[in-house]
């Protein structure tokens with residue numbers, strides 16, 4: 001009995017002492033290469049450090065032991081970025097990636113028991129940026145607002161789940177927020193002067209780097225991150241929380257950090273990353289409109305979490321940015337919003353209405369509408385004259401009215417659609 005206990009104790013103490021570096025997985029795509037180091041336990045930040053120099057990226061570990069299965073050297077023949085990986089030492093191993101180009105951007109993060117290294121191709125990223133900027137420019141010419149919606153989590157990162165700890169949860173935060181984001185987009189884009197960009201459209205994991213890059217590339221007017229909360233110990237707790245980011249985020253918002261510690265690291269980082277370019281008071285106002293509209297459909301508590309110090313000198317006017325924790329997956333009342341389609345649609349519409357109310361209140365930009373005109377053809381009218389009069393192309397008039405030729409007859413009704421901005 002004692003022997004058994006002793007063995008058990010040794011096993012436990014050993015497994016506690018060392019986290020096992022189990023294996024490496026990777027996927028190599030033309031746009032991005034991902035290398036994942038799998039460990040046996042949840043990793044702490046303090047156990048890992050990454051150093052980068054010209055032709056090497058090395059990961060130093062603490063409290064880690066390399067599994068005997070972990071390869072000592074791997075060559076990545078089809079990689080355009082990494083030549084090989086080498087393992088040094090079994091105890092507190094050092095793992096080095098040997099790099100063969102400078103055409104990359106590295107983004108790495110810890111997710112539970114994984115260390116993920118994403119290598120992006122610099123030239124492709126630049127091209128993407130250019131394309132996004134160009135698209136954004138064309139939208140602005142049409143007097144459109146650009147709203148970036150960020151459904152949290154995705155892919156291997158499910159976020160909060162219900163039932164908690166179930167192997168097959170039927171509700172996952174990543175799915176809820178994606179559905180919600182798509183609905184918000186649908187409602188917002190009913191306004192002809194709004195274009196919504198989603199940071200992800202599918203069940204994929206989008207890194208911090210990509211999420212914040214999308215918002216900055218498009219020069220978004222608004223950034224809204226969508227999440228769902230979880231508090232397994234008190235299922236009675238419900239409520240929508242709207243978090244405001246601010247340049248003072250790091251200094252004052254201990255509370256927020258605590259909340260976000262339930263979240264994956266990237267979410268926290270997205271916020272930190274965007275914060276410097278965001279004007280706090282604008283975010284505050286956006287949160288106010290969101291709260292006002294959400295309260296109409298959500299009958300529990302809706303809170304805005306702000307910093308103790310409310311006055312911030314606006315130095316760089318940027319985009320307002322908020323993170324909505326749209327209820328608790330652990331609460332029955334809130335779950336109804338995720339299960340019941342009609343309810344979710346109401347919540348989405350409320351979020352869309354809140355965003356639009358903010359846009360309307362804040363910008364003196366023109367709001368545009370497409371109006372339908374009926375023109376009665378007079379004697380001697382030509383398509384060319386009518387097109388000049390309404391400032392629309394002849395081809396469009398022909399298309400709208402199903403005209404096969406250029407001939408018109410007196411008294412003919414022509415439909416003309418025009419965007420009127422005021």
Ligand SMILES: [Zn+2]
Nearest residue numbers: 152159227228
């Ligand atoms: Zn989340």
